[in-house]
Amino acid sequence: MNARSNAAVPLQRASRNRIRENSSAAQLLIHVFFVLACAACLVPLLLVAIVSLSDERSILANGYSFFPEAFSLDAYRYLLGDAQRLINAYGISILVTVVGTLTSLLISSMLAYPLSRKDFPQRNLLAFFVFFTILFNGGLVPWYLVYTNLFHMKDTLLALLVPNLLMNGFYILIMRTFFSTSIPDSLIESAQIDGAGEWRTFFRIVLPLSLPVLATIGLFTTLGYWNDWFNSLVFIYDTRLISLQYLMTKTLLSIQFLQSNTQNSNIGKLLSEMPTETVRMAMAIIGIGPIVLAYPFFQKYLVKGLTVGAVKG
């Protein structure tokens, strides 16, 4: 990110060192500021994690605490006891995220690429067609009725895949910009002179050269699918189709939700034994896990992606 010319390095190094000496107090202050800011970001997560590992009795006695009197794995043990529901929710989330992201990348790039071709006669018309969706929308009610009354997607997996998440006008415009600025026209021309058709050119030449933008948009789409609970909230009533995020939403709003739908027959016994407060927080930790664990690996791409999105190419 810091593009510095090589010629300037000696001068820079000298002056930078001087600055460091001059303002070590200021540097220290800045570091203190950031340590506090980072703590503010992490502490809530830490609290939830600690509560999930606490003994229920110490929570009932002292409330949520960073230093509980006793630790216990009861909450996780309880959740594992009825793992079916969790595994199902994980499965739905993973399936929807993978299928959704791949489909989205495919149809978005197939729309964006012709828009980037300067010789394609209808490119401006189509660009406007895409672009207008960013400006104006019909609102929630007609959108809801289109999917429920016209396409009958209520309580189907398609309701988690298709509405809103599949395509985004902004992403298409970003892709188009990337295609038109980073893929030389001459490359496409020479491929076609060599006898490659449009599809071959697109899949064999354009897409492989576009990995940076595909990775960026793919990352955002993945996050969109993985974190989505709104489509579930609006379209899903069938408990078999509950995704992980929606399961968490329902559990937060009512811990009874976890209990009431267990296949276990001795519900009364379970209810009395369930460590309610710690189970709630264990649920959050299980839901947050994948993102936090994967974060270090894609952090670098995320920052690049944000920058691409902001600069708009």
Added chain:
Amino acid sequence: MPRTFVKYRSLWIMVLPGLIYLLINNYLPMFGTIIAFKDFNYTDGLWGSGWAGFKNFQFLFTTQDAYIITRNTLLYNAVFIVFNLAVALTVALLLNEIRKRFLQNVYQSVLLLPYLISFSIVGYLVYSFLSMEYGFINSGVLKKLGLPPISWYMEAKYWPFILVLVNAWKYIGYSSVIYLAAIAGINHEYYEAARIDGANRWKQMTRITLPLIRPVVIVMTLLLVGRIFYADFGLFYQVTMNTGILLPTTNVIDTYVYRALIQTGDIGMSSAAGLFQSVVGFLLVFSVNLLIRKVDRENALF
């Protein structure tokens, strides 16, 4: 068939799935906005239901709701824009002052973490602090100070502050990364020249960094202003745990439309509010874009 169509038919086939999707997901609902002018019921469907004229709008605007949701949406967004801009810009400028690249990256990554976390989880995080019986603030702070506990989820007056804080927590990392990228893009020769002229860090920041990233700041802000009529549904639904008693300070247009549609089934009122939002939103985006074009042609949307 015209020759150009034949020549480009592969490209036409390529764009087809995407176009059909936009047609279904975006354009059909636009035509559906006539529901706002209908006396809609499910049995007769969109075409069978009778016309209501402006009655839905009349009902909406004669209730107290219209005022509250409009005020809340506008005020929250206005405060979010100003507060987040101030903090994110400060964070970006300070991050840029850090000389150790490694630490700079660490801070940046940690600050960006909340951006990835879904609002379902954010709801839990807030609950762990604010729960009446066990929440950290009541049992870990107020109790130790000998103060009575506060029923956070029962009193509307606290929520403007809570929501501003939560919104900042989630989004400041994101904006500061963008500002930092803009700062990193500034040509280093400006700073070298300034140093030779004897400018200190403060002077460099106020005379070079800030003026040069001004266009990015203005564009980012104007984009948010264009969306000022839309609220973050997750923030207002999940973080408040959909608590009815908090509605005076937490109901926004988006949550109102959702509740009217799903919970109370009032389709007429709901679509009237939705259309009101879309039209005002459109006018705002449109005029904001005119402004951006004046400020910085390159960054205009269209």
